[in-house]
Amino acid sequence: MIKHYFKTAWRNLFRQKFTSIINIAGLSIGMAAAVLIFLWVKNEFGFDNYHKDADDIYRVKNYLSISKEDTWVWENSPFLLGENAKQQIPEVLDVCRIRPLGYGTQYFNIKGQFYGEDNCAYIDSSWLHVFNYKFLAGSAQAFNDHPFSMLLTETKAKKYFGNENAVGRMIRIDTVDYQVQGVLADNPANSSFQFDVLVPLAARTENPKNKKNDESWGNFNYITFLKLTPSGDPKKVAGKLKEIIAKQREQNNLDVSLQALKSLRFETDLQNSVMQHSDIKVVYIFAVLGILLLLIACINYVNLTTARATLRAREVSIRKIIGAEKKQLFLQFIAESVMISLLSLIATMLIVQVSLPLFNRFTEKTFALSFGSTDLWIIAGSTLFVTVLLTSIYPALLLSSFKPLAIFRGIHVLKLKDGTLRKGLVVLQFTISIILIVGTIVIYSQLQFVNKENSAYNRSQLLSVSVPYKVWGKYKEEQRVGIMGAFKEELLAQSNIADVSLMNSESIVNMEGSSSGNSTDWDGRAAGFTPAIAFFRVDTSFKNMVNLKMKEGRWYQTGNGADIHNSVLNETAVREFNIHKPVIGQRFVSQGDTGVVIGVVEDFYYKSLHEKIGPVVIRTADENNTTFLIKTAPGKIKEAEKAAATVWKKFYPTEPFSANFLDEEFEKLYRADKKTSTLIWSFSIIAIFISCLGLFGLAAFTAEKRNKEIGIRKILGASVTSIISLLSREFVYMVLLSMVIAFPIAWLAMNKWLENFAYRISIAWWIFLTAAMIALAIAMITVSFQAIKAAMANPVRSLKTE
């Protein structure tokens, strides 16, 4: 019986090639999108759950309220908290700590060659048994036994030592030689710990200065994980941790909580973090979008199948007359959608396989699709199941319900109800598509806006070079100024370098540091008002390099000795500090140094547009300035970088050189938004494409069904245009209705998205108009292709076949 069902299904598939191809194309694209999205979603929800004790592991999280206005949320804790927690809190079974090896990129020195590595960390000895790591070579024992050990992931071991045994080899970082004591399997895609290089914490605390520094309770530098007893209450433990810290600190402005390892991925309130986090809302949104794409694809199948039901009425009638039960026919139609879905699944797997590299690059994950992977089959299997469920039941019910006499009554067996349902489904498809189109346009416009707002200076001509602390820290303060000055002079002498400014912040695109205004004062300041302030310390050339506009007063003058005590504020600072008028000349104490306000600059962006511009104080001349902002001659960015490298070699021959391109920094700042943009864009393309496939099929069917009517109309003198409009009108109405539904939803959703930005566009009417035009145009082209074909056909032929 089953064999019979599938045989019939298979033959039907071939008889209706056109419909089958549309069905399989639509379904497989929809299913592929769903499979990929759910691979990612499953990965997000499965973050860090592969550790054996994942349920009992927590990270200490500190809330430091620095003023009434601001609370800083840190993933770091004081070093000694670990020991104290283990000794004093019975629920704590184990403690382990990690801290990055240093700020930014670390440079491996292998036989005199420098290699940059971004993900290096110190771990203490318990790290490797609290968390699960797989050793491919070497052992945790050997690693913990020697302070100057190193663990590499498989990829990194291959990078440096090829297929040779990495264990026992030496790698130098700065002046310290480390011996590789083990090779680890690469970190799983669903791990928060994407460190490729691990070094024992002992290597750091060997140095008494480091040890002393780390053991100060005021320094929050260690990400501290606790493994609790299974019955341990994280809230209670957090309370005890707070007590431990409070005992050691003078100020009582700290609160502690415990962050469960399994939800670490979705932590979004940290001030900054060395782990990557994602927003659980985003995961939900994409899960919903995945389901919607699958739904759109299934709608095609349902629509095309039920539309063609009239053609199947004859077959159903015959089968009933020769003895088929309703149940048997029902199963036959189920078999058909199972077969189509199975074929689509094969196509889906091909699409997934082909698009995987792109997907991996995009998600920055390394999903591997081995066909032995259970994850893949679970996801593909459930996608198939949902698809079969959505595509089979309604058409099968409808088709098997025909009365046997339908055969004698021609094709008028379908009730209006079914036609309405089909139109409703098309409207649903287009509603989703139009929402996505509006989304695409809004996101694109906002990113354009971001670009435009940030166009005060030409980023592509700016790069920055920072001298690391470990280099200039060796010099006395008086020496530093001299060396930096000489460095700057040397840079300026290069023909490809147009201008140079020495400043304190490593980035003007994304200035991360902000200081509490504790030692800042001005006349009229309310007692206790200590807002967070961004301090820029720059030299006189800074203003012109980034095109700061003076609103009032003046900029710093070269050679004006008094200026080192003075300050320039931005508009926001003037407003929020409520500086007395006239602003220029007011007393202003900045970090304990008393001077006056000499100028006000217009607000400028020094962070992403997601954040509001805060008060900025610009000061000049600081012996601790170590970053050179370099403006290149037009189009000479590469040459300028080379020139800077040459100068660097002269001053610091043994130090690795690296430059930051402001363009890249900017790119990084909006990477998440760019990704959203690309995603929504691809989703709308997929949604539109699948919807149009369905529309195309429906239009073809309508034209076919009305073949005779068209023939008669033409013989009666109807023009080609009037027939095209006759056939297309209905579809245009459907798209118009979709717009009415889609616009308010899109408006709400996109406003919600825009709220992520402190500075944003307002959604203009033309965005909706554009979306409307796009949707209508695409639908019209799709439909009229069939309509024109039908309208141009010779009427005699269509009538003859009757």
Added chain:
Amino acid sequence: MLELKGIYKWVNTGNNRTFILKDINLTVKEGEFISIMGPSGSGKSTLLNVIGMLDEFNEGEYNFLHESVHKMKEKQRSALYKQYIGFVFQAYHLIDELTVYENIETPLIYQDIKSSERKAMVADMLDRFNIVGKKDLFPTQLSGGQQQLVGIARALIAKPKLLLADEPTGNLNSKQGEEIMELFKELNNDGVAIIQVTHSEKNAAYGSRIINLLDGRIEG
């Protein structure tokens, strides 16, 4: 074998009631061969469908093998016709996706008959109708006469007691039509009761009894 008593069938259009069948009284004995004749729209096909239990009637009694069809639910009715009645159509109504062999086999599949048994039964039927060589062809590859042979073979495979044929030769040329009629005669001699609707006096003459319909009423 079956008995129709005072069968009426009508449709209401607005305030008018149009009768399709009017006071039909008919008794068919086992093994009879009846031809129904009459002009277009006289209700021939409707009468045949009522007998075949595919169509309902508004009034009257219908007894089939001593069972009251008019009192039955649809499910029982369809069980009854599936067991005892075979249908042959003017337009053959074969399933285009299935081969000759499979078309004939399908009713057996729906009756859950074992595969080995099915094979034997279909082979018998192919033999009997001399179409063994065509068994793997699809209906569209056959001539009209051949298609109708397959249609009849399919109607007979489940061994019905009654064969209902709605203008079985209507789409065939006269030679093919004659062959089909000869076949019907043979079947009838084997004991199958036949009721056929036909326009042709000549074909009607194959039957043992002719019923004339006019405006839904049996004449004379």
